[in-house]
Amino acid sequence: MDFDLTDQQRMIRDAVRELAQAEIAPRAHEVDETARFPEENIKALGEMGLLGLPIPEAYGGGGGDTMSYALAVEEISAACGSTGLIYAAHVSLGTSPFYLFGSEEQKRKYLPPLCSGEYLGAFGLTEPHTGSDAGATKTTAVKQGNTWVLNGQKMWITSGGIAGVLVATARTIVDGNDVGVSCFVVERDTPGFVVGKNEPKMGLKGSVTSQLFFEDCAIPEANVLGVPGRGLAQMLTILDGGRISIGAMALGLGRAAFEHAVAYSKERVAFGKPISAFQAVQWKLADSAVELDAARLLLMRAAQMKDDGEPFGKEAAMAKLYCSEAAEKACFEAIQVHGGMGYSREVPVERFYRDNRLTEIGEGTSEIMRLVIARSVLRG
Secondary structure, three states: OOOOOOHHHHHHHHHHHHHHHHHHHHHHHHHHHHOOOOHHHHHHHHHOOOOOOOOOHHHOOOOOOHHHHHHHHHHHHHHOHHHHHHHHHHHHHHHHHHHHHOOHHHHHHHHHHHHHOOOOEEEEOOOOOOOOOHHHOOOEEEEEOOEEEEEEEEEEEEOOOOOOEEEEEEEEEEOOEEEEEEEEEEEOOOOOEEEEEEOOOOOOOOOOEEEEEEEEEEEEHHHEEOOOOOHHHHHHHHHHHHHHHHHHHHHHHHHHHHHHHHHHHHHOEEOOEEHHHOHHHHHHHHHHHHHHHHHHHHHHHHHHHHHOOOOOHHHHHHHHHHHHHHHHHHHHHHHHHHHHHHHOOOOOHHHHHHHHHHHHOOOOOHHHHHHHHHHHHHHO
């Protein structure tokens, strides 16, 4: 498999890096300190045409491939984890379901405004008592004439409280019978769709994470996404793609922490010489370099397989697992290299560490990733 980037992929990566470092990175500390949604960052990404990067141009997207999208997520996340998560969730979870499973009418209606940044998209999957057991969805959608009436609750929904449109999972009840989980399109101003509290979080504080409630929320029959009763299969496909973007997010955070550690090790003098001269520090940097490089190769393999139309679920799980854990270690060691300064909010490595912690939880915990991988291996 050839991992050399094409000229177009390099051009996208370099353009996003320039934007991220010039406009997004300088705001990252303030966004984290104030827990402010970075509206201007999202506007800049929309103006650059990145909010629909992997969506075909026919629907208002950028026509890019998965590799280009992963590179964009990495560069944005290296500048600001909150912005990286907002971006990744919007594209992978809020926008891709319409392209993958929507009718032509749904694609024409929702994809152009999602790609332009007119509004953000969100994916309503997690519930208070389900967590990783997504098949235990309790939210219901009862068929009543030409409408579906939704009742239930979602939580931990990225951008849920501010998104213009939500794709939500619910158990589908027809004539009193449960016919399986379906995905439903819920617009923000729909009566009965109620936004609850936004969660206070350890990191990624600029990203809005919301409780959502459906209280006799009636939506048109046409707002079923894809085939009724096929929601779980749709959800798994969406999550497979999303795991690539979370892996890229982790890679960006880990790389940023590593680069700060390298720079600091050359500047900090102890016992008469830069600490980069000490073997203990060199080994920390060496291990991080190896692990981040290995993570990048796993991520690129998964992205390439997706672009080639090959089954990629196991590879996406491997990439997400390894990227998140390699980044965790790189962030940890970056703080250690900085010593006391690494524990201070005056330098960004502690923020990278807090922000990265979610990548081992969101879109499938590390434990669930190991379960996905093991099942694939055992099936042969």
